Amino acid sequence: MRHRYIVKKIQYSVWDFIKGAHDAWSGWVCVLLVGVVTGCVAGVMDIGASWMTDLKLGICPQAFWLNREQCCWSSNETTFDSGNCSQWYTWPEIMGHSREGGFAYFVSFFFYTLWALFFAALSASLVKMFAPYACGSGIPEIKTILSGFIIRGYLGKWTLIVKSVGLMLSVSAGLCLGKEGPMVHIASCIGNIFSYLFPKYGKNEAKKREILSAAAAAGVSVAFGAPIGGVLFSLEEVSYYFPLKTLWRSFFCALIAAFVIRSINPFGNEHSVLFYVKYNEPWILFDLVPALALGILGGAIGTVFIKGNLYWCRFRKFSKLGHYPVTEVLTVTLITAVISYPNPYTRLNMSQLIYLLFSQCGISNSDDLCDYNRNFTNVNSAVEIAAAGPGVYRAIWLLILAFIVYLILTIFTFGMKVPCGLFIPSLCLGAIMGRIVGIGMEQLAYNYPEVWIFADECSKGGNCINPGLYAMIGACAVLGGVTRMTISLIVIMFELTGGVRYIVLLMAAAMTSKWVGDALGRQGIYDAHIALNGYPFLGKEEFAHTTLAADVMQPKRNETLSVITQDSMTIDDIVNLLKETEHNGYPVVVSKESQYLVGFVLRRDLNLAIENAKRMIDGISVMSVVYFTSATPAQSLGPPPLMLKKILDMAPITVTDQTPMETVVDMFRKLGLRQTLVTHNGRLLGVITKKDVLRHIKQMDNEDPNTVLFN
Amino acid sequence: MWNKILIGIFIISMVETGLHVEAQYEDKRCKCICPSLSSVLNNTKETERMMVIENVPRLKCDCENVIMPRIADKIKGKEREFCPRCQCKFENRNTSIIKFVVILVIWVISLLVVYMLFLICLDPLLNKRVKANYQEHTNEEDDVTLSGVAGPSVHPMGARSNVLNRVGHQQDKWKRQVREQRKNIYDRHTMLN
Numbered sequence: 037m038r039h040r041y042i043v044k045k046i047q048y049s050v051w052d053f054i055k056g057a058h059d060a061w062s063g064w065v066c067v068l069l070v071g072v073v074t075g076c077v078a079g080v081m082d083i084g085a086s087w088m089t090d091l092k093l094g095i096c097p098q099a100f101w102l103n104r105e106q107c108c109w110s111s112n113e114t115t116f117d118s119g120n121c122s123q124w125y126t127w128p129e130i131m132g133h134s135r136e137g138g139f140a141y142f143v144s145f146f147f148y149t150l151w152a153l154f155f156a157a158l159s160a161s162l163v164k165m166f167a168p169y170a171c172g173s174g175i176p177e178i179k180t181i182l183s184g185f186i187i188r189g190y191l192g193k194w195t196l197i198v199k200s201v202g203l204m205l206s207v208s209a210g211l212c213l214g215k216e217g218p219m220v221h222i223a224s225c226i227g228n229i230f231s232y233l234f235p236k237y238g239k240n241e242a243k244k245r246e247i248l249s250a251a252a253a254a255g256v257s258v259a260f261g262a263p264i265g266g267v268l269f270s271l272e273e274v275s276y277y278f279p280l281k282t283l284w285r286s287f288f289c290a291l292i293a294a295f296v297i298r299s300i301n302p303f304g305n306e307h308s309v310l311f312y313v314k315y316n317e318p319w320i321l322f323d324l325v326p327a328l329a330l331g332i333l334g335g336a337i338g339t340v341f342i343k344g345n346l347y348w349c350r351f352r353k354f355s356k357l358g359h360y361p362v363t364e365v366l367t368v369t370l371i372t373a374v375i376s377y378p379n380p381y382t383r384l385n386m387s388q389l390i391y392l393l394f395s396q397c398g399i400s401n402s403d404d405l406c407d408y409n410r411n412f413t414n415v416n417s418a419v420e421i422a423a424a425g426p427g428v429y430r431a432i433w434l435l436i437l438a439f440i441v442y443l444i445l446t447i448f449t450f451g452m453k454v455p456c457g458l459f460i461p462s463l464c465l466g467a468i469m470g471r472i473v474g475i476g477m478e479q480l481a482y483n484y485p486e487v488w489i490f491a492d493e494c495s496k497g498g499n500c501i502n503p504g505l506y507a508m509i510g511a512c513a514v515l516g517g518v519t520r521m522t523i524s525l526i527v528i529m530f531e532l533t534g535g536v537r538y539i540v541l542l543m544a545a546a547m548t549s550k551w552v553g554d555a556l557g558r559q560g561i562y563d564a565h566i567a568l569n570g571y572p573f574l575g576k577e578e579f580a581h582t583t584l585a586a587d588v589m590q591p592k593r594n595e596t597l598s599v600i601t602q603d604s605m606t607i608d609d610i611v612n613l614l615k616e617t618e619h620n621g622y623p624v625v626v627s628k629e630s631q632y633l634v635g636f637v638l639r640r641d642l643n644l645a646i647e648n649a650k651r652m653i654d655g656i657s658v659m660s661v662v663y664f665t666s667a668t669p670a671q672s673l674g675p676p677p678l679m680l681k682k683i684l685d686m687a688p689i690t691v692t693d694q695t696p697m698e699t700v701v702d703m704f705r706k707l708g709l710r711q712t713l714v715t716h717n718g719r720l721l722g723v724i725t726k727k728d729v730l731r732h733i734k735q736m737d738n739e740d741p742n743t744v745l746f747n
Numbered sequence: 748m749w750n751k752i753l754i755g756i757f758i759i760s761m762v763e764t765g766l767h768v769e770a771q772y773e774d775k776r777c778k779c780i781c782p783s784l785s786s787v788l789n790n791t792k793e794t795e796r797m798m799v800i801e802n803v804p805r806l807k808c809d810c811e812n813v814i815m816p817r818i819a820d821k822i823k824g825k826e827r828e829f830c831p832r833c834q835c836k837f838e839n840r841n842t843s844i845i846k847f848v849v850i851l852v853i854w855v856i857s858l859l860v861v862y863m864l865f866l867i868c869l870d871p872l873l874n875k876r877v878k879a880n881y882q883e884h885t886n887e888e889d890d891v892t893l894s895g896v897a898g899p900s901v902h903p904m905g906a907r908s909n910v911l912n913r914v915g916h917q918q919d920k921w922k923r924q925v926r927e928q929r930k931n932i933y934d935r936h937t938m939l940n
């Protein structure tokens with residue numbers, strides 16, 4: 037309505053024209069600012085996290101702000117080392133010992149654990165002290181907020197600061213978590229804060245959600261370097277209403293954020309993709325079979341993860357463990373650090389491990405994983421297929437161990453009271469699984485080249501099986517199994533890796549993973565957390581039962597309906613009604629006998645209006661009559677009446693009592709209602725609120741209806 | 748006022764660190780990795796892979812300009828076999844952004860830690876006198892913030908200025924919010940209010 041008023045006034049004067057133009061492009065300006073700030077914050081977090089991660093291993097004394105890779109950037113040592121160079125001092129060296137040896141190993145183990153505990157303790161105490169809402173992933177709550185529910189303080193500035201700092205610290209502590217989910221929360225906080233600068237968005241909750249959807253898209257865009265994937269993620273997972281205008285805004289926001297982070301260039305490799313891989317070989321048709329197998333495995337692992345994590349989160353919520361959050365974080369960090377240090381693959385940062393698993397073995401990989409019996413004799417050919425050396429088998433065992441460790445640790449880590457996400461751990465698990473399958477296939481192809489599946493494309497000396505590609509497919513499958521995303525997952529995957537050729541394989545794996553996952557357990561991880569926490573979120577599944585509105589409405593058989601009459605209640609009556617009942621709003625009827633509906637009034641507005649009246653109007657007393665009509669009453673004896681027609685909603689949505697619940701649920705979903713009134717033969721019969729609908733759905737699905745919480 | 752002082756200290760420290768460090772960390776490099784020479788020559792003793800890092804422009808970042816000058820006398824005629832197997836990559840970074848960001852992060856974390864310690868240790872002592880004069884809103888269950896009517900009543904305190912009153916009032920409101928959030932998350936284990 038404000039918009040229509042402003043547009044109408046454009047012709048009147050130049051000032052009004054400027055105000056009209058400001059109103060029109062304020063949406064774009066707001067989204068531009070959100071994108072820029074999100075890109076900056078993400079760049080700061082990337083650089084900060086990569087610096088602090090390497091702080092566990094050592095320090096660069098001449099330029100303490102550089103991490104290990106940057107410190108050894110221009111070192112001219114012409115031999116390979118494991119990443120160390122003379123300018124980088126590991127902690128044993130700083131303590132005065134040599135770099136190698138058993139004692140040095142223990143000293144570096146000790147310092148690694150110490151730094152990890154320090155970061156984790158700092159993160160947990162900052163969260164506890166300043167902004168308890170900054171814990172967890174944030175995506176389930178953002179989904180609930182975007183579906184219409186308001187959680188006050190969830191998107192505030194303290195939450196923003198603590199979540200950014202806490203995320204950097206948690207990632208650097210070496211815990212099994214990622215930073216993508218919390219990035220969405222951080223971006224939404226930024227969106228919320230900036231929307232207050234523009235009154236068009238700050239005062240209107242529904243319009244603010246457009247900005248929040250766009251901000252969520254920017255969050256994924258900077259977390260992965262995947263702008264289109266971000267928009268699709270916002271469309272598929274996070275947002276509830278996504279009209280075309282929101283699509284445009286999200287597109288723009290993700291674009292700006294990706295541009296800003298590209299110019300900050302946090303990884304120094306000029307690619308905005310995180311795990312840039314460039315495979316030159318096409319895939320053979322037979323690759324589809326392992327891709328489907330990986331999809332099935334991915335769906336299974338995803339379900340196992342979801343069930344395990346839900347069980348542990350439920351345990352944490354209802355037992356004494358929930359009273360010691362900081363201790364829990366410290367214990368998990370200690371266990372993670374102690375277990376991950378000995379295994380060289382778990383000691384690596386998770387993103388680095390994924391990069392290692394995705395990359396093709398070539399001249400520059402000196403890792404055990406690439407210990408093939410290659411001679412590099414023929415200069416002009418590509419890297420050819422070869423028998424695996426002993427290093428590869430060693431690496432496979434270590435990777436299997438890493439897989440089990442990561443799976444168990446992530447189940448315990450996700451949901452702790454520090455900012456945590458789960459995209460990167462899922463990608464990591466899938467990459468390990470895929471790489472092992474890929475190495476198996478490769479050795480099969482090497483040892484049996486005459487078999488029909490390999491005969492055509494795998495002629496001797498050629499290279500047709502690429503284990504890195506299988507790692508990518510495995511990562512896609514497990515992430516799909518955990519979150520049950522489809523299109524956004526594929527787009528994110530090929531934007532992450534640059535491997536556009538392999539879309540068909542990725543799609544096959546993601547589809548299979550989703551089918552298997554849905555067959556084994558209905559909900560993805562975010563929906564499961566929403567159900568666990570009892571948020572009033574109306575899911576998008578179809579309502580398949582045949583109940584009617586009359587079965588669900590309040591009041592039930594033996595209760596009376598609390599109504600307000602339009603001109604015969606006093607302030608005293610209304611205040612008593614507000615005190616005795618706890619409904620969120622009350623229908624207003626013509627009179628108690630006729631029960632003809634006039635409108636609906638909210639508790640909050642009633643409270644405000646009565647308080648204001650007590651202060652502003654002279655002579656008002658508890659015996660003043662409250663009028664919801666527009667006609668001023670003629671009588672002038674007694675205290676002055678209170679005219680409250682302004683706060684009355686005269687167009688509430690109504691249904692009749694015979695409306696099937698399927699239609700009612702659809703209306704709640706599409707119109708974003710909080711309550712609807714039920715009439716019979718034109719007279720008011722009852723009220724259905726969103727809470728009633730949710731309880732009813734749960735009852736129909738044989739779940740516990742008492743777990744739905746509401747304010 | 749506090750903000751300006753902090754920003755001033757920050758800028759001074761940045762300038763000082765900038766003066767101390769010599770410019771030995773360049774921002775561009777060309778990184779070439781080649782297999783060991785024993786793959787083309789039969790009688791050489793080197794068996795390690797070779798990695799060379801040099802600062803050359805992007806267009807000159809390839810085998811001929813970077814590797815050949817170093818091993819020209821050893822390779823003698825087999826350059827065309829050796830070069831295709833080398834991988835050369837040109838990389839670019841910005842150390843000043845990294846320095847700025849890391850120092851900013853350290854500052855922010857130290858500020859937060861100092862404030863947290865202040866709140867834990869000193870605040871209860873300082874506020875014992877002040878708390879006696881404030882009425883607190885104990886209605887934490889209420890979702891509604893009545894903007895017109897809210898706020899604890901502020902007794903006129905002759906000695907204190909209005910700014911300090913307002914800061915203290917804001918801080919109390921914030922503390923109340925955090926306490927409520929904490930109650931939600933840690934006691935009732937739900938994010939709803």
